[in-house]
Amino acid sequence: ELKVEQNPLFLSMQEGKNYTIYCNYSTTSDRLYWYRQDPGKSLESLFVLLSNGAVKQEGRLMASLDTKARLSTLHITAAVHDLSATYFCAVDLTGTASKLTFGTGTRLQVTL
Amino acid sequence: EAQVTQNPRYLITVTGKKLTVTCSQNMNHEYMSWYRQDPGLGLRQIYYSMNVEVTDKGDVPEGYKVSRKEKRNFPLILESPSPNQTSLYFCASSPGDRFYGYTFGSGTRLTVV
Numbered sequence: 001e002l003k004v005e006q007n008p009l010f011l012s013m014q015e016g017k018n019y020t021i022y023c024n025y026s027t028t029s030d031r032l033y034w035y036r037q038d039p040g041k042s043l044e045s046l047f048v049l050l051s052n053g054a055v056k057q058e059g060r061l062m063a064s065l066d067t068k069a070r071l072s073t074l075h076i077t078a079a080v081h082d083l084s085a086t087y088f089c090a091v092d093l094t095g096t097a098s099k100l101t102f103g104t105g106t107r108l109q110v111t112l
Numbered sequence: 113e114a115q116v117t118q119n120p121r122y123l124i125t126v127t128g129k130k131l132t133v134t135c136s137q138n139m140n141h142e143y144m145s146w147y148r149q150d151p152g153l154g155l156r157q158i159y160y161s162m163n164v165e166v167t168d169k170g171d172v173p174e175g176y177k178v179s180r181k182e183k184r185n186f187p188l189i190l191e192s193p194s195p196n197q198t199s200l201y202f203c204a205s206s207p208g209d210r211f212y213g214y215t216f217g218s219g220t221r222l223t224v225v
Contacts, residue, residue, distance in 0.1 A: 004154075033213040042202065043155075043216040050210060088154060090213070097206055097213045098143045098162060099170065104154040 002027045004091050006103035013079050014111055021106045023072040023089035030067045031092040033100060034074055036085045043088065047074075079110045114139045116217035118203045124223045125193055133188045133220050135203030141215075142208040144186035145170070146178065148199040149219075155202065161186055162208065193224040 003026040013019050023032070034046040047056040049065035049072060056063050060083065062075045072089055086107045090100040116137045125131055137144065145160035147170075157170030161180040175197055177189040186205075190197060200221050204214035 031210050035213075035216075042218050045213055045215070048211060048213055090155075092210060092213075095210055096143065096162075096208045097210045098145070098160055098208060099157060100214060101157075101171075102147075102155040104152060 002029075002091060002093060002101045004089060004101050004103040006087075006089060006106050008106060009104060010107045010109075012109045012111060013076075015080055016078050018078065019076050021074040021076075021087055021108070023074070023103055025070050025072075025089075025091045025101075027091075027093060028067065028070065029091050029093055030065070031095070031097065032065050032072045033090045033092070033097070034063050034072070035088045035090065037088065037105070038085050046087075074106075076108070079108075081110045081112065084108055084110045114215070116203055116205050116215055118201075118217040118220050120220060121218060122221050124225065126225055127194055128192050131190050131193060131222075133190075133201060133203075133222070135186045135188065135217060136184050137186075137203075137205040137215075138184065139205060139207075139215070140183065141205035142183075143206040143214075144180065145204045145206070145214060146176070146186070146188050147202045147204065147216075148172065149202060150199050158188070158201075193222075195224050198222060198224050 035043040047063040052067040146158040147155040203217040
């Protein structure tokens with residue numbers, strides 16, 4: 001059974017600081033997805049990582065995938081308040097992204 | 113606008129009273145799915161569908177039914193809701209291509225008393 005674990009579960013950080021969210025998964029896969037969820041809102045797709053060593057960047061967020069270590073990271077550079085949200089990683093074993101297994105989420109709070 | 117539409121957004125019901133949550137997508141996606149979100153548990157897949165009349169169980173299918181009679185619609189049916197089905201439900205659709213993952217609807221917050 002695939003297990004996806006994220007840490008930390010909650011992260012409070014000051015504006016301007018850097019930090020990394022970790023996503024570990026138990027079964028080999030080279031397909032990993034990151035989503036963002038604002039309070040009371042739906043999930044928004046951030047990154048799709050489809051191979052070992054894949055790196056994607058959008059603004060202050062950068063995601064990477066190490067399939068050998070079964071690890072993905074979401075790095076936040078110089079955090080701003082607008083990045084406050086819950087971030088989820090999800091792993092696919094099917095090849096069609098039909099059955100995404102999600103981590104428990106990391107709630108990020110960026111304070112002034 | 114490309115979207116996944118769920119209704120209702122909020123629903124309070126009583127134990128045992130059958131209900132249906134509707135889901136519709138306008139992107140001609142092959143795949144559709146239902147997830148429930150609970151604090152500390154992330155999102156867990158209930159059912160998914162690969163095409164019309166083709167559905168399969170996710171990780172937590174007990175107490176739920178689905179049907180896919182048309183490509184655009186994928187309703188979630190709770191025949192006899194119980195309090196442990198109180199949750200936030202998301203419908204999602206996907207082209208069935210690993211490059212995109214799922215596009216999610218706005219969510220339905222269900223309370224069963």
